[in-house]
Amino acid sequence: xxxxxxxxxxxxxxxxxxxxxxxxxxxxxxxxxxxxxxxxxxxxxxxxxxxxxxxxxxxxxxxxxxxxxxxxxxxxxxxxxxxxxxxxxxxxxxxxxxxxxxxxxxxxxxxxxxxxxxxxxxxxxxxxxxxxxxxxxxxxxxxxxxxxxxxxxxxxxxxxxxxxxxxxxxxxxxxxxxxxxxxxxxxxxxxxxxxxxxxxxxxxxxxxxxxxxxxxxxxxxxxxxxxxxxxxxxxxxxxxxxxxxxxxxxxxxxxxxxxxxxxxxxxxxxxxxxxxxxxxxxxxxxxxxxxxxxxxxxxxxxxxxxxxxxxxxxxxxxxxxxxxxxxxxxxxxxxxxxxxxxxxxxxxxxxxxxxxxxxxxxxxxxxxxxxxxxxxxxxxxxxxxxxxxxxxxxxxxxxxxxxxxxxxxxxxxxxxxxxxxxxxxxxxxxxxxxxxxxxxxxxxxxxxxxxxxxxxxxxxxxxxx
Amino acid sequence: xxxxxxxxxxxxxxxxxxxxxxxxxxxxxxxxxxxxxxxxxxxxxxxxxxxxxxxxxxxxxxxxxxxxxxxxxxxxxxxxxxxxxxxxxxxxxxxxxxxxxxxxxxxxxxxxxxxxxxxxxxxxxxxxxxxxxxxxxxxxxxxxxxxxxxxxxxxxxxxxxxxxxxxxxxxxxxxxxxxxxxxxxxxxxxxxxxxxxxxxxxxxxxxxxxxxxxxxxxxxxxxxxxxxxxxxxxxxxxxxxxxxxxxxxxxxxxxxxxxxxxxxxxxxxxxxxxxxxxxxxxxxxxxxxxxxxxxxxxxxxxxxxxxxxxxxxxxxxxxxxxxxxxxxxxxxxxxxxxxxxxxxxxxxxxxxxxxxxxxxxxxxxxxxxxxxxxxxxxxxxxxxxxxxxxxxxxxxxxxxxxxxxxxxxxxxxxxxxxxxxxxxxxxxxxxxxxxxxxxxxxxxxxxxxxxxxxxxxxxxxxxxx
Numbered sequence: 044x045x046x047x048x049x050x051x052x053x054x055x056x057x058x059x060x061x062x063x064x065x066x067x068x069x070x071x072x073x074x075x076x077x078x079x080x081x082x083x084x085x086x087x088x089x090x091x092x093x094x095x096x097x098x099x100x101x102x103x104x105x106x107x108x109x110x111x112x113x114x115x116x117x118x119x120x121x122x123x124x125x126x127x128x129x130x131x132x133x134x135x136x137x138x139x140x141x142x143x144x145x146x147x148x149x150x151x152x153x154x155x156x157x158x159x160x161x162x163x164x165x166x167x168x169x170x171x172x173x174x175x176x177x178x179x180x181x182x183x184x185x186x187x188x189x190x191x192x193x194x195x196x197x198x199x200x201x202x203x204x205x206x207x208x209x210x211x212x213x214x215x216x217x218x219x220x221x222x223x224x225x226x227x228x229x230x231x232x233x234x235x236x237x238x239x240x241x242x243x244x245x246x247x248x249x250x251x252x253x254x255x256x257x258x259x260x261x262x263x264x265x266x267x268x269x270x271x272x273x274x275x276x277x278x279x280x281x282x283x284x285x286x287x288x289x290x291x292x293x294x295x296x297x298x299x300x301x302x303x304x305x306x307x308x309x310x311x312x313x314x315x316x317x318x319x320x321x322x323x324x325x326x327x328x329x330x331x332x333x334x335x336x337x338x339x340x341x342x343x344x345x346x347x348x349x350x351x352x353x354x355x356x357x358x359x360x361x362x363x364x365x366x367x368x369x370x371x372x373x374x375x376x377x378x379x380x381x382x383x384x385x386x387x388x389x390x391x392x393x394x395x396x397x398x399x400x401x402x403x404x405x406x407x408x409x410x411x412x413x414x415x416x417x418x419x420x421x422x423x424x425x426x427x428x429x430x431x432x433x434x435x436x437x438x439x440x441x442x443x444x445x446x447x448x449x450x451x452x453x454x455x456x457x458x459x460x461x462x463x464x465x466x467x468x469x470x471x472x473x474x475x476x477x478x479x480x481x482x483x484x485x486x487x488x489x490x491x492x493x494x495x496x497x498x499x500x501x502x503x504x505x506x507x508x
Numbered sequence: 509x510x511x512x513x514x515x516x517x518x519x520x521x522x523x524x525x526x527x528x529x530x531x532x533x534x535x536x537x538x539x540x541x542x543x544x545x546x547x548x549x550x551x552x553x554x555x556x557x558x559x560x561x562x563x564x565x566x567x568x569x570x571x572x573x574x575x576x577x578x579x580x581x582x583x584x585x586x587x588x589x590x591x592x593x594x595x596x597x598x599x600x601x602x603x604x605x606x607x608x609x610x611x612x613x614x615x616x617x618x619x620x621x622x623x624x625x626x627x628x629x630x631x632x633x634x635x636x637x638x639x640x641x642x643x644x645x646x647x648x649x650x651x652x653x654x655x656x657x658x659x660x661x662x663x664x665x666x667x668x669x670x671x672x673x674x675x676x677x678x679x680x681x682x683x684x685x686x687x688x689x690x691x692x693x694x695x696x697x698x699x700x701x702x703x704x705x706x707x708x709x710x711x712x713x714x715x716x717x718x719x720x721x722x723x724x725x726x727x728x729x730x731x732x733x734x735x736x737x738x739x740x741x742x743x744x745x746x747x748x749x750x751x752x753x754x755x756x757x758x759x760x761x762x763x764x765x766x767x768x769x770x771x772x773x774x775x776x777x778x779x780x781x782x783x784x785x786x787x788x789x790x791x792x793x794x795x796x797x798x799x800x801x802x803x804x805x806x807x808x809x810x811x812x813x814x815x816x817x818x819x820x821x822x823x824x825x826x827x828x829x830x831x832x833x834x835x836x837x838x839x840x841x842x843x844x845x846x847x848x849x850x851x852x853x854x855x856x857x858x859x860x861x862x863x864x865x866x867x868x869x870x871x872x873x874x875x876x877x878x879x880x881x882x883x884x885x886x887x888x889x890x891x892x893x894x895x896x897x898x899x900x901x902x903x904x905x906x907x908x909x910x911x912x913x914x915x916x917x918x919x920x921x922x923x924x925x926x927x928x929x930x931x932x933x934x935x936x937x938x939x940x941x942x943x944x945x946x947x948x949x950x951x952x953x954x955x956x957x958x959x960x961x962x963x964x965x966x967x968x969x970x971x972x973x
Contacts, residue, residue: 146853147750148855149853149855151853190695191693191699197693201670202693204693204699204702214946218945220940220943221939223920224915224920224938225853226852226884226885226918227884228658228667228851228883228920228923229656230656230849230922230923230925231922231927231934231938232706232935232944232965233950234656234702234703235946237669237699237702238699238702238703257752258750258752261752281613285613285615286723287725325800327796331790331792331793335790384695386691386692386693388613388614388616388690389613389692390611390614418692450689453690454689454690455689455691455694455696456696457695457696458693458695459693460695462695462696462697466696470696473689473696474697474700475686477685478686478700479697480683481685482697484953485703485953485954486698487953488952500698501697
């Protein structure tokens with residue numbers, strides 16, 4: 044049983060953030076929950092800093108009193124990253140939401156960690172600019188950095204790993220660092236930017252980011268194309284990438300997911316594996332890309348392209364894709380989604396999906412599939428009744444077999460959602476004991492008191508090297 | 509004064525690598541030198557392992573006897589990375605030169621660390637594939653990974669940071685890890701791949717890499733365009749990138765460097781700041797890109813494009829660019845090059861180059877400039893008489909002011925050559941004391957005995973946290 048945090052400490056914490064602290068049950072519950080099946084675990088308090096210096100002061104106080112610290116963005120994570128199962132203080136960064144600088148000549152922007160991707164794009168779009176990383180949810184950029192997020196445009200623009208130039212981080216001892224300069228590349232020492240990307244709050248708290256931005260393409264067009272089989276659809280994806288066609292989005296939905304979308308949005312897509320495609324470029328370039336992919340698709344046995352070239356039609360098409368998860372949930376009212384996240388070399392993607400579909404068919408579970416096919420990443424939304432322990436157990440078993448299948452194919456247990464609590468048990472199988480020891484020794488070196496989002500990512504005790 | 513390594517230890521080391529060990533003066537000198545102005549410092553022995561297991565055995569022996577270990581690729585580094593100023597064993601990986609696997613569907617290749625980039629491309633090109641990272645020298649891929657190298661194509665294809673999917677590494681304790689799977693992306697824990705990229709042998713020895721490869725573009729064309737000023741040339745580069753034109757190479761040579769090229773190759777380029785450009789894409793796409801850049805160049809005051817579309821003409825053009833360094837050296841027979849390597853946000857590139865040219869004009873030094881302009885990275889080849897201490901001193905001063913200028917502009921002291929010995933003294937100014945402490949604590953956690961390429965990258969004592 045953990046000790047309650049004393050009133051004096053709470054008062055000091057409150058003073059460090061101008062009184063913006065809460066211990067109300069509803070606020071604690073909101074900050075000890077995420078969008079996943081994981082059981083909520085409440086922090087002792089939530090603070091709402093507005094500056095890096097306030098975050099640093101909170102960190103110094105928490106360190107002094109040995110309180111765990113868990114950074115919080117928008118609460119959209121999926122693997123239990125936010126659960127305060129050892130208590131402590133949730134550091135909500137949503138009030139650090141200023142866009143600090145947009146450099147048009149350098150195509151970069153510096154923002155506070157609480158800025159969300161839609162907020163950033165709302166600032167950029169009128170200037171003819173955009174930020175590409177799109178994980179679906181309107182996540183905070185700090186959270187996206189902390190989980191090394193990616194999404195629908197990664198095949199063209201890369202994940203957070205490629206799109207973050209530099210981070211401002213509050214270290215576990217309260218000191219503040221900038222991980223890199225604004226230069227496009229550097230060989231000046233260990234890559235601390237990359238180390239903090241995907242560190243999930245376990246090595247410090249990200250308070251600012253400098254990200255790459257892009258000019259809005261002159262032309263954009265989208266299309267949908269159905270295929271007779273998964274193999275055919277993935278074959279089209281592989282061929283497209285081999286040809287070097289710079290497709291901007293290449294999303295694959297299985298027949299169950301297409302059915303869900305049709306029911307939810309009233310669309311009438313053919314119930315078979317389907318690619319949602321987007322092309323960015325010059326007017327002529329987009330036409331050329333689309334014609335090339337259309338020819339590849341036809342050869343692979345795909346149907347005609349259903350085009351969406353007007354802004355409205357495209358919005359409609361991508362609404363169908365982006366609402367795929369809600370469409371899935373609507374297949375079973377009251378259900379919760381247990382979301383899986385493996386990623387495999389693309390040559391194994393069709394096999395991995397088909398073997399998983401076969402596995403699913405031997406269960407009672409309904410689980411639409413959608414895939415960032417160009418990256419080899421796909422998600423099952425396993426629809427479970429959260430009050431039925433046996434369903435949760437069955438979903439866990441499916442996920443367990445899925446992860447082992449992906450690892451055997453040379454893949455990873457998580458392509459973009461992160462480890463949190465949910466994937467900890469697979470890390471040793473994925474990386475091996477020695478690599479995990481390296482990670483543990485880094486954690487211990489940077490956070491010797493184990494106060495930064497403790498008990499996440501790394502299973503077992505830290506090494507005593 | 510360091511102790512000599514005993515014959516028994518040398519014998520054990522030799523046995524661990526099938527007798528492939530040398531202590532001959534010439535071999536020691538070759539392995540304690542690089543292509544730079546740094547003073548050679550010889551190791552006690554050089555071993556030539558042929559497998560990861562042999563490397564691991566060497567590491568275990570060196571650890572047992574507290575001998576420093578320095579991995580060696582082709583010896584083309586520029587910042588004293590290879591100098592054995594604390595003695596120990598140079599681990600030459602050139603006999604680990606097998607190409608282990610080429611996956612066409614996944615567009616990746618797995619190679620041993622001693623494979624060079626030209627060797628890899630010789631294997632890939634007949635299959636319609638290529639590996640893009642091109643630092644000029646025919647470096648080993650292990651060395652390129654260890655310095656986070658980049659080069660002429662980074663503006664389009666990224667540096668080693670973007671093009672390495674996974675590494676096999678022998679840890680300082682002799683255990684072997686793989687840093688990641690072959691999946692295109694992953695959020696599974698700390699990014700050990702990125703940590704080892706740029707670690708310069710200080711955290712372990714890279715023995716294998718899995719890298720991204722690409723389909724050979726359908727069409728390639730190249731052009732050369734002269735500009736009246738640096739500002740005009742860089743303005744063209746900035747505008748091109750803002751428009752999202754996916755130019756494959758965008759190299760900038762100053763008038764002095766152009767003069768050197770003309771003298772060396774017999775070419776007759778106009779003696780003014782000049783862009784060397786390359787376009788990759790479909791037939792129509794390449795034409796469209798080139799027309800767009802040509803229009804931008806004209807608007808910026810640039811001259812006509814000199815085209816090279818045939819393979820021979822292109823080879824000729826890029827030969828001129830690739831031999832720029834030798835052309836520079838030929839300006840002053842017997843001279844050695846002191847090569848600088850700052851990288852700044854591209855909006856500051858023209859300022860940084862012009863201020864540096866002005867600075868140079870107040871010295872007696874001759875220093876042609878060439879720039880990977882799309883990345884904001886540029887090199888001075890300061891031509892010095894290696895036997896003249898005052899010239900070396902003057903070159904050091906120019907570099908010192910250059911680095912400080914670049915840092916003040918939000919840049920980095922090294923865009924692609926790494927820290928080695930040469931840039932150590934700038935790391936604290938670039939990153940700050942706290943970030944350097946984080947790096948030191950990582951070094952100490954992973955290499956507690958400080959045996960892996962000791963005394964490189966990190967200045968001063970490691971933290972005693």
